[in-house]
């Protein structure tokens with residue numbers, strides 16, 4: 119086999135995930151839930167741009183309706199959008215059809231605003247019923263996480279969060295932050311340090327696949 123043939127054969131023989139792992143081992147996925155929110159989401163986009171990093175933003179449909187230009191800014195900057203329901207519904211408290219209709223409403227506003235719905239979905243509060251999950255998974259990839267930033271826990275110091283997130287980051291990590299009002303103070307203290315850590319440790323970011 120001639121050497122130049124290798125790149126043609128390997129993608130057929132191995133699943134995408136393994137192929138990407140061979141290309142680069144120090145990649146993680148940054149994810150931000152609950153935006154877009156002015157003064158926070160745009161700040162996140164700037165912090166990412168300074169370091170040439172990319173992320174996936176799981177947006178709430180009603181926030182996209184209120185701030186369409188901000189959703190467009192995120193996409194124009196090369197980031198990826200995910201569906202996080204229209205009303206940030208709790209699966210626990212919501213009937214299955216209502217839940218699925220809300221996911222479809224989020225798709226519709228994303229389609230109207232940025233021209234395409236997302237293939238990716240993350241359930242608010244990290245939970246949905248088996249029936250809801252089955253309905254969503256018929257059309258989307260459900261994305262959970264391997265590392266929570268705990269930016270939503272105001273009882274923890276930002277130093278603690280920085281220590282914890284940097285210590286637990288490894289190739290393939292999917293980390294969750296929140297670009298919303300309740301977490302913005304903690305996010306603005308923690309995120310620049312975490313992104314500097316990624317760059318300093320030679321990590322790059324990858325968008326979701328599937």
Ligand SMILES: [Zn+2]
Nearest residue numbers: 151152242243
């Ligand atoms: Zn959420």
